[in-house]
Amino acid sequence: MSADERLVLRGPAGYGEAIEAEALVSSDGFSARYDLDHTTGVISREAHELYGQSLVGKVLVVSTAKGGTATGWRLFDLVERGTAPAALVFRATNPVMVQGAVMAGIAIMHRLVPDPVEAIASGDWLRLRPADGEIDVERRA
């Protein structure tokens, strides 16, 4: 692909304001309680593909939402600490991640075509328009 190639992902309307930021992509799932050091925003579970990487200010693009109901609170805590991602994109998310994102005011989208985990690379620049269910991808990786 050429460096300036653009791609648009489409799906159902998500939650949140339009936002743009760099992508951090993994085919692993994500739990805000068990995968993350909430004091730094760095992935802390050794077995995670993104171990050691910071999601602060990034659009986290992952396969599934993992973990229990603590996520409902945890994203709000991240925003207050300044260790939150800019937005969340899932292949398919569970309700608790959405409940947490709405509580925290973090944009969240899912069920997009083509598959975001395959179509987006870490380092790509993303423009999310949750109300329209669209993400523009600008290749930078």
Next chain:
Amino acid sequence: MKLDSEEREMLAGAAGPAARWGIEYQRSVGEFFGAERMVAVRSAHIHCDGEALGEPGAAFLEDWARRGARLAIPMTMDPRSTDPGRAREIGQDDAIVAEEARIVGALTAMGAIPSNTCINYQTLDVPHLGERLAWGDTGTVIWANSVAGARSNFEGGPAALAAALTGRVAEYGFHLDEHRRGTVLVEVEDQPRCLTDWGALGALVGRAYPDYWEVPVLTGLERNPAPDELKHLGAALASYGSQAMFHMIGVTPEARSVEDAFGGEPPERRMSVPPGALAGLYESFLPERGAPDLVVFGTPQLSLLEFRRIAEGLAGRSVRTTVFLTTSAQVRAGADDYGYTELARAAGAVVLTGVCFYLMTARELARTRGFRTLLTDSAKLANTVQGYGYNPVLRPTDECVEIAVRGRFAA
């Protein structure tokens, strides 16, 4: 989403600012999932330990309490991070006790019940077929959906609070028949023999299909499991697989037959649990050293029957390592009355009320008390403590009791 007249009034603030926040919040979440309307719920259950909330979560609850927010329906609370009177003995900081008191104080001021339990479905709020609920704590939800045939999504803390303030939830996910049908047929050829085996079975199936929207249908089981066995199966499915519902043919109310469980459609996918699979799951949790640093019973919290079995196993003996039994106030009262608590205590075990180990600032306890190798009979706990840097070992309940008395793994 369509709102009825009462909901529109709430949105306009007629029921106060807290209900207005609640209904706005629920509308945002509901619209994300394409919900068409709100439905009334009978009760809420909130996950609200201090570690999950953090300072902003605690301040959020205090703010609503100060502004006079009142719940519209009963709401019970999940376990806490500490048993306040025992914090020093456990090795926890006084700051944790103070933080927990803030949270409990704010929620009770709004009208919540400080139940501090994750087995509300076995004790003080037993659900039944077709009821709609707004419960958090994944183990309570999977029980309500699967064993009781009630209807709830996983409701995170703010979502459970919103539901308790409005008396409603948006109708999506497990409130709808289409999401309650089976998605994968699980043919069990390795029969669970004890409580922990049922948790191990849940771990295997959860790991194979780690997705909230998956609904496994279990078949091939030779015995109708006891309630505590269903509790451990469900808790493990939810913990390893984020699953919120399962069917068991001839056991759970929406699965009189395979056809019933799959809504008349043939199963799209199948998995088998072959002979030896359960043993393999146990072997995936190997001890790093010859002796456990601690033995923990009670994730989910112990029922009276579970408590009695452990207490009688310990009767007249002494443990040679740290042993925690965690349960609810309701079970504890019974265990005190019937003498089970004294049996466990006399053997040197520590009985804690209103807590669950992995919510008990487990990371800090690992540091301050040198905990690393943790023995448990709970497949769920073996999963969750890994996130806090523990080396979990899973063994059946009776074997955990023997190891606790011996002080080392090898006989």
